[in-house]
Amino acid sequence: MTDDRLPLAELLAKAGDGDFLRSVAEAVVQLLMEADVEGLIGAGRHERTGERTTYRNGYRDRSLDTRLGNLQLRIPKLRQGSYFPPFLEPRKTSEKALVAVIQEAWVGGVSTRRVDDLVQAMGLSGIGKSTVSKLCKDIDERVNAFLERPLTGDWPYLWLDATYLKQREGGRIVSVAAIIAVAANTEGKREIVGLHIGPSEAETFWAAFLKSLVRRGLRQVKLVISDAHEGLKSAIRRVMGASWQRCRVHWMRNALAYVGKGQQSMVSAALRQAFIQPDRAGASQTLRHTADQFRAKWPKLAAFIDDSEVDVLAHMDFPVQHRVKIHSTNPIERLNKEVKRRADVVGIFPNEAAIIRLVGAVLLEQNDEWQTQNRYMQTEPMAELTPPAIDVFPPQIATAAE
Numbered sequence: 001m002t003d004d005r006l007p008l009a010e011l012l013a014k015a016g017d018g019d020f021l022r023s024v025a026e027a028v029v030q031l032l033m034e035a036d037v038e039g040l041i042g043a044g045r046h047e048r049t050g051e052r053t054t055y056r057n058g059y060r061d062r063s064l065d066t067r068l069g070n071l072q073l074r075i076p077k078l079r080q081g082s083y084f085p086p087f088l089e090p091r092k093t094s095e096k097a098l099v100a101v102i103q104e105a106w107v108g109g110v111s112t113r114r115v116d117d118l119v120q121a122m123g124l125s126g127i128g129k130s131t132v133s134k135l136c137k138d139i140d141e142r143v144n145a146f147l148e149r150p151l152t153g154d155w156p157y158l159w160l161d162a163t164y165l166k167q168r169e170g171g172r173i174v175s176v177a178a179i180i181a182v183a184a185n186t187e188g189k190r191e192i193v194g195l196h197i198g199p200s201e202a203e204t205f206w207a208a209f210l211k212s213l214v215r216r217g218l219r220q221v222k223l224v225i226s227d228a229h230e231g232l233k234s235a236i237r238r239v240m241g242a243s244w245q246r247c248r249v250h251w252m253r254n255a256l257a258y259v260g261k262g263q264q265s266m267v268s269a270a271l272r273q274a275f276i277q278p279d280r281a282g283a284s285q286t287l288r289h290t291a292d293q294f295r296a297k298w299p300k301l302a303a304f305i306d307d308s309e310v311d312v313l314a315h316m317d318f319p320v321q322h323r324v325k326i327h328s329t330n331p332i333e334r335l336n337k338e339v340k341r342r343a344d345v346v347g348i349f350p351n352e353a354a355i356i357r358l359v360g361a362v363l364l365e366q367n368d369e370w371q372t373q374n375r376y377m378q379t380e381p382m383a384e385l386t387p388p389a390i391d392v393f394p395p396q397i398a399t400a401a402e
Helices: 005-013 020-041 093-107 112-121 129-136 139-147 203-215 232-240 248-256 261-275 280-294 299-312 320-326 330-346 352-371 380-384 395-401
Strands: 056-066 069-078 157-169 172-184 190-198 223-226 243-246
Touching: 020 056, 020 069, 139 352, 157 320, 157 330, 157 352, 172 203, 172 330, 172 352, 190 203, 190 352, 203 232, 223 232, 232 243, 243 248, 243 299, 248 261, 248 299, 261 280, 280 299, 320 380, 330 352
Parallel strands: 157 223, 223 243
Antiparallel strands: 056 069, 157 172, 172 190
């Protein structure tokens, strides 16, 4: 049979080359095709056997686009019959290009009205808007499987943030909230765990969303971080039984709205003193002292601080190493901006399903990227959040069992 030791040895000698992984992938795929052809022919290269059914007849070049780059393959040809690798779909090039450009353009934020121009620019015939939508629907299976996947393990931190989009509903255009949920597990990894569309101010909306996360396995949530939405706090307490951290960035903006622009820098510096304290007691004392200083000049600001102190300092009850990540929704702000950038090109979505398709595809893409990165949070402090393991057998029962 084929001796594959020499090409692999040559590849290992190229380990320092920038294209090493691509070269390895090309060699592995080539070896798979050679072995496949040997089985089809019934004999290896230059091998004499009575089981041979045909002979080789050179190669034809073919490229394969992968995440490692464009692989240049040599597909074996036969004198009698034909061979085509099973991992290459035997479609027409134009058909594959058509489907690819439609899906990539749509997920990339290009509206369906402009996809027809892209297709024609490739030298293919134009297609209608309804055809574009039908072809894009095969994204739905992957997106739905991702958004409904079971969640395993413990997830102590949960971030919730909303991006507002426009949707047609009953002949009019309405604004809906696309709520994105990101959670961090005890292994220090973060994942996008949910997407929900609806009115963000309603408690029933929040409760339904949180219940859906719990049903899928989201458990041991200790802290939920979000902006101040009506109905959210009670839903968190009722469904999750967790603490709530009001986004500190949004809180600061709300506080500065009570003073003139000329005094905002001074007020901001005074408020930030509370957040650099080493513990909750010191932060609370500093914030109350600041509120008392402002009470005479800005009574509404002082009242705002009094009412929101507990919520904005909730993160101080958690490990110091995690506080920089859990005091606001900033960890998912970049994700929201990317979703908004893609959605803004579409403009007005025809229905909720279209929103889930596009936003869900963006989230799936981002989540895959996160899984290849290093841990998002330190794992050692997670032990402070995880309850001690309970013995399967209490001492007296264990003794009896022995």
